[in-house]
Every structure is written in structure tokens, then in C-alpha cells.
Amino acid sequence: MTPEQLSDAIVAALTSLVDAGRVTLPDPVPSQVRVERPKVKEHGDYATNIAMQLGKKAGMNPREFAELLAAELAAADGIDSAEVAGPGFLNIRVSAGAQGEIARHVLEAGADYGRNDTYAGQRINLEFVSANPTGPIHIGGVRWAAVGDSLGRLLQFSGGDVTREYYFNDHGAQIDRFARSLLASARGLEAPEDGYGGQYIHDIAARIVGDHPEAASLPDADATELFRSEGVTQMFAEIKGSLHDFGVDFDVFFHENHLHETGAVDRAIARLKELDKMYESEGAWWLRTSDYGDDKDRVVIKSDGQPAYISGDLAYYLDKRERGFDRAIIMLGADHHGYVSRMMAMCAAFGDEPGVNLEILIGQMVNLLREGQPLRMSKRAGTVITLEDLVDAIGVDASRYALARYSTDSTIDLDLDLWASASNDNPVYYVQYAHARLSSILRNGADLGLAADLAAFDPAQLVEDRAGALLRALAEFPRVVARAAELREPHRIARYLEETASTFHKFYDECRVLPQGDEDPTDTHRARLVLVAATRQVVANGLGLLGVSAPERM
Template identity: 60%
Template sequence: MTPEQLRDLVRTAVAAVVERGTLAVAVPDDVLVERPKNPEHGDYATNVALRLAKPAGMPPRAVADLLAEELRAQPGVARVDVAGPGFLNVTLAQGALGQIAVRAVTAGEGYGRTDTLAGQRLNLEFVSANPTGPVTLGSTRWAAVGDALARLLESSGAEVSREYYVNDAGAQIERFALSLQAVALGRPVPGDGYQGDYVGEVAARVVADEPGLLERPEDEQVARFAERGVAAMVADIRSTLEDFGVRYDTFFSERTLHESGALEKAVATLREQGHVFEADGAVWLRTTVFGDDKDRVLVKADGEPTYFAADCAYYLDKRTRGFDRVVIMLGADHSGYVGRYKALVAAAGDDPGTHLEILIGQLVNLVRDGEPVRMSKRRGDFVLLTDLVDAVGTDAARYALARASVDQTIDIDADLWSRRTNDNPVFYVHYAHARISSVLRNAADLGLALGDPGDVDAGLLTHERENDLLRAIGEFPRVVTSAAELRAPHRVARYLEELAGTYHRFYDACRVLPRGDEEATPLTTARLWLCAATAVVLRNGLGVLGVSAPERM
């Protein structure tokens, strides 16, 4: 019996007591079922009686007694104890717990997937670094976490569109074009321009693709360097991210908002809502009425639209494309952006709590020997995504970035994450999967197979370490669901490390394969199913993080 099945059983027990008239409450849509910290308290515990006591007008223990009596009569339940103020501690019948392994193996890639977010259509925008340079370490964190979050949300039933917003309009693009032109002509790069070897590389590509460019008038040169230079950088960014395992559904050009009239349409829409006004020759959005610290300019006195106007148009474009919720991932330096964006959503007539979600992430550093690494060959004052991958590998980089909460600044120790030892978290999880793969290969060499699910005697899995592992496997769907709802991929990583440790302890305590002339027994088969179930969960969990599951190490 899995935790999900037990939750349904508890809800059924509540419904039965309500139907008999001994409890006057609404049957909850969901109940909390979790593993108790002390295994002596049973396989699972629930606080449902505490939740229902107040609406029922009864003491929590009285409610718990009613539900315990109902649960004790259910198949698969061996014992139900009322503890403390009204907790229910449930011990499953022999064999009911073992069925978790059977269910995990038979579900395969589908184990852990739920429909809790079904019907939600989300636009997830992440990274969106300016197309004026390569992908840096700071953006790499969002690449790993954003892609993992998208996978999590999809595993919970949501429809997710991954989007990269290309800031290819504005002053930074002109500075980039002037930098490319200067390098191509052998001039010094402007003081506010872009430095680094990559500028020369991009400039050379533009000149090679467009012979005779440097003989044209300078304003034409700048325009072509802008268009071709941005296209080259976007191609490099896309390729770098794809090599990192991150693929987008949409690369959205800011420039198209200016060229299509979307900005003017957005201003008109906001004006219709009654929140646009004019002052000092400029056009403003009255965001202060929605909690912003000041009103925001949409169109400057010289007629130029602001970045904020583009933000308004971009948000409205996403909503027009049918997304129920716009999720945006931003770095710590954009925390001041949240208030104004919520205000524009409200000014557009939407509910910021429903239609918008902004996640703020903290900084990340690459360190070696306790010192920050400054190793980029293309520019000396920042570290690139490719530098991180070169230092620790793609799997370790993605895992390291995803295993910490985004609201924490993290240091990635290049020495630790490149080490092939158990103190390297990703190696520890990888080794567990490889170890299981080896067991299953050895079993096949001995002519042993899992066989039909109906033939396995899961009730033989009674050892303490077996039960620990079964309960851990059973937690996986809940971990995925909660990680998706909380936007916290790091919960999956930490769970995988705990699962790996639980498997290693099981393996050390419980012999799986027969030795010498020993005959295989039904317990052998049951333990092979348990190993296979653990491998399924490790693969699925690593897959959520975009990390491979090696079969050999």
C-alpha cells in the first residue's frame, strides 16, 4: 500500500463516519500522511483528526477514536494507534508495504507522476540573459533550476512552456554593436562597451558572413553588427544551454514588440483600464494604487517607450497566448522588480496572486581551494557556464545548482563536485543506481528475473532495512508533488540522497543474490523487485533534475 492509497483509505474512513452521522464535517479533499520519525510509531501517521476536531465540535482524540475504529477494519491495515493529542499511527499489514515495490516497478517512468497540477497552463521564463555575452555562472543557476522546475511541474500534470526573453532592443544592443564595430575596425572599444575575447570572435563572424561590411557607412555598419551580432550570440546561448540539457519552446524577441505595435496596444489596453495618465510630457502607469512605491513611465517625453512599457506588452502577449500563469525567474539584483510587475498585472485587470509568480534567486560562486575561481579565458572577471561544466561535468553542475534552495547563496566547490567519492552528493546517488544495475545484471547472469508482478511474494519483505527502503520509495510521489507546489527542486535532490543512503544500508544488511550453490528463493525474487523499484525512483528523480542515471561507474 502506497502513501497515496493510504490517503484515499483515510478519506474513505472519514466519509464512512460522516455518512453514519457520527461526525458532522466536510470530507477533506486531501489528508496529510507522512512517515513518523520513530519507526516504532508505525509505518505512517496522519493528523486528520486534529484538523477535523474544530469543525466537528469534538475533542481531537474522540475524532481519532472514530477514525481508528474505521481504519482497523480496512484490508491492508494491521494496527491503528491513537497517540498524543489525536494523531493516528498506522501500521500496514504484512505484504501491504511490500506492494510499493511492485507498483513502482510496474509504473516505471510513470512512478512519481501525478495530476495534482492538471489543467494549469504555465509560461516559465528563465535565464533570459542579455544577448551581449556568453552564459555566465549566475545564469547557469537559473538554467539548472528552471529546467528542473519545468520537469517537476510537468510531472505533476501541468502544461509548461519554457521561454527565453531575448532583450534585443535598447541601449545595451547599441553598445554591443559599437563594441563589435570597434574591434572589427581595430579601434578601442568604447568605455561603456563590451570587453573580452568573445567580442572579437563575434565581430569576425559578422564580417566573414557579410563581406564588404566595413566599407559601408558607419551607421549601416552599426545596424548590421547589431542584427548579426545578436543573432550570433543567441545562437551561441541556445547551443550552450542545449549542451547543458536545457531546451526552450520559445525564444521571444523584445524587438518584435516594438516592430509589431504591441507596445502601443499595451498602452491602449492599460488606458482603457483607467490607469494611464500624462504628466511632464510623458505617459505614465499609475502603479502606486496597486502597491508600487512610485508610478512608472511608459513613454518618455521624447516619445521613446521605456523598458517597463515592453514588460507590459510582453506580459499581455503571454496572457493573449493563453497562459494561466506567468512564472518568471530573476536574479537577486532584480528583487526591486517584483512590486512594479505585480502592479502592472493588477493594472491590466488580472490578479497578481493567480496570474503571476516571480521567483528570486541568490548568487552562486565557483570555488577551488576555498578561493573564488576566476577562470574565464574570454573575459577575466566572470565565470561562464562552460567553465563550470569543464570543472565538474554537466551532471555534477546541474545537481549542485539544483540541490540548494534558490534563496540561498551557494559556493560550488570544484574539488568536491569533481571527486569520485561518497562525499560528492551526485556521485553518492549515481553509485546507488550503478550498484543496483550491477545487482540486476548479475541476477540475469544467474538466470534470475523479476517475473510476473502477481507472482512476487512482497509479504516476505519484513526486515527493518527492507521496510525502511519501501517507505522511502513510497514517499517519492509526495516529494515530487510538494517540490512542484513549493517550486523547490532541491527537495528532490535531498530526497535522492536519503534514498541512496537507505538503499546502501539495506544492501549491507540484506543479501540479495544467492552465493555459490545456494538456490534462489521467493525472498530472492522479492528483494530483486525491491532493488528494481529503488532504481526506478533514482532514475525518475534524477530525470526530474535533468541528471543522468549511470548503470556503470
């Protein structure tokens, strides 16, 4: 019996009490009842406080209401007991047979177990990474690559039509500095004071000179333009390749220049003027962002007639909405925290709902440690640690898992020695080893002629406490997925996997799955093998949502 099925049973019991006139409620019986796993296992399999929520509405003492509901539930199929605790909590024990059906449910659903339709019919634009094409992706961008791709998988698993988008910032002063840095390298000069350093600058400059031998000797303006065009193309191709190797692919690469070349900026400004959200003062045009929670109004067109930086944001947001996206989710680094209020004000100025049509997620910094000491310099990039540095140190799976494992609200200190180790202290190794161990048990079963056969499955055989705990853990997966998607928190999947792996190991240590020696297989062996197969499916599904492999052997 899954939590959802138990919720249905409680709703049915409430409906029966109301229909029989034993309880009178001012509102209809709720369509769902929240049930939770008690913190103390002796309290039962599940608990609910629904009697405390509805008792007073029914004009009854909550405990009295709970006793009526407990008696009704105790007669329901699949429920062994329902006991009242404290002021009106209900502690519920599910029969072994009903609880064991969870394993059947998992295997029947297979790769779709945990899928939900929360965002069905919604088009979601998920923008993340969007690093400037002036250097390799640094460790902060790598965090967004891992978290953003995992969030995209979660939203899709929850029914959303997700488009992963990369905003290609190919317009502005940083591109000028990048071009001048490349040209200086090609001419054997020091990088400009405000330019970019690192071996990658020399590598790209050398490739451009190899393709265009005359490049360095061209007049400054022509040379700068050549190095700008070629350099950005090469750098962005490298960024795309690095992300692909990291398991992250984008559906759309949106060029900032497109907004200025197509008149999108002018159209966005015209729209806001039509809505009377802008005004002219001191020769400049301002957006009334202070009307929507920003600390001040923002200049959109400067007094010299040039667009301010926010003009591109206005055009880009409007473009997403005009492309038919219901939600635009943007992931930004910690240095953009002050950016949120003006973006939300911009959303409201267009007549949209901040937090619904536009969401902004802020991620904190990542620090890498080796032998307890922080790493600060990349051999290639010179000033920052890059995606390649992290992958070279611990691999793609560990990198993705480690970066997605923590709430984006927290700064991460990643111990590279730990994450590279083949030990149970390494969280990704611990979870992947659980999957490999589960796979090994199933292979060994096949060698004995045993398979996870649902036709021969007797769920009532799964009577041990450890089996019950594992079944309840598997039953929680859909709820964890839905909550992780709702809160935009992929780390909930990682923590769930670690807890489930631990629950499985405890089960396996106490409950022998396969017969030994000349022992004939029993219905208990067969049932436990089904539970093993269901656990492997859930672990694989969870790892898939994080973009991490589920190895068969380790």
C-alpha cells in the same frame, strides 16, 4: 500501501463512524487525510493528526475521537495497528504485505510513477535565462538554465502544458555597446569605455571580418549596423548551442524588437487607457501601479514621447496572455528584486491575479570555489564565469545537479573540487552510483536466471525494517514531486534522491538480495529483487526530472 491508499482507508473509517452515528460532524468527511512519516521510526510507519482536527468539531475530546478511529482502522485490510499517542495523534503500522505492494505499484507505473494532474488543462509560459545576446551565459544565467529546465519538467510531470520561452533582448543600449565593441576590435582599437571585453569579442569580430572583409573600413554608421546584426546573430547562435549542450532547449525565442515593430507596445498602452489605469501628468503617461502595491506610479511614455522600459514589459505580458497562457512564470536574478512589485502591479492593472497569472521567481548568486578560493575571471569572457567554464570543470550532470540542488533563495558556494570528485561526498556521484549499483544487482540477478518478476512477487517477504524504510521512501516520491512543482522548488527532488540513495545503501548492506554460491533462490530473494527494480525506477525518474543522466555503470 501508499500514503494515498492509507489516506483513503482513513477516509473510509471516518465515513463508517459517521454512517453508524458514532461520530457527528458539521461538515462532510474530508476527501483526503494527510499522513506523514513519523520522525521517530518506533512510532510506526505513518502518523496523522486528523483526530485533533475533527475531534472538537465532533464535540469530542480529540483523544477519544482518535481511539474510535484507531479501532476502526485496526480492522481495515493492510493495517497491523493504529495507536493513539499524546493529545490525539494516530500512529499507524502497515502490514508487510500491504507495504510491499508499493514496489509493485512503482514497477507497474514505470516512468510515469510520480506523475500527477495538478496542472492538467493549464497552459504555462515559463521564461528563464533570457541573457542579453552580448556575451556568453554567465554563472547566474546557468543557475536559471538548470533550475528553469527542471521546473519545466516538474510542471509537465504534474500535468501542465509548458512552453519554455527565452526573451531575446535585441533592443536597447546594451546592443549598441556590443556593436561598438566589436567594431573597435575589428579596427584594432581599445574597447569603448562602456563596452564589452573578453576574448569572445575578438573572436566574433574576426569571424565577421572573415565573412565581410570590408566591414571594418565602412563608414561608422554602416559598420556599426553590420557588426550589430552579424554580432547578435553569432552570439545568439552560440548561446543557443551552449544551452542545447547543457540539455536545455526552448520552445520559443521571443524577440523584444517584435513588440516595437508590431505595435504591441501601443496596443498594451491603449488597453490600459481603456481600463482607466493610466493618466497624463507633466507631459508623460503614467501607470497607476501604486494602486496595486507598488511604491510609486511608473512612467510608461516619457515626456519626449519615447516609451519607458516598462512599456516593453506591459506589451510582453499582454502578448503572453493573448497567446492563451494561463500562467506566466518569469525567473530573474537577484539584481531584479526591486522589479517584482511593479510587475505584480502591472498584472493587477490588466485585471489579472498576481501570483496566479504572473509569478516571478528570484534567484541568488552563485560563487565557484577551487582549492577553497573563489574563481572570478573567465579566460574567454574576461569578467565573468560562464556556462562553459563550469561544464569544463565538472561536466554537465554535476553542473545541472549542483545548481538545482539548492533553494533559489540561497546563495550557492560550489566547490569545484568536490563536484568533480568520484566520491560519496559528491551528491550527484552518490545518487548516480546508487542507480548504477541497483542496475548492477539486476544484471547479476539476470546472470543467475532471476528477474524482477511481479507474477512471482510476494510482498509479504519484505518484512525487514530496512526494507520497510525503503518502501516508505519510494511511496513518498509522488508527494515530493507534487510539492516541488507546487512550490517551484526542484531542489526537493535532489534532496529526496540523496535520502533515498542512503536508505537503499543501508537496506543493501543488511539484506542480501541475491543467493550466493549454490544457494537456491527463495521467495525472499525474488521479493528483494523487485524492491531493487522499483528503487532503480524511482531514482531514474527523479534524475530525469533534474535533467541528469541515470548511468547503468560507473
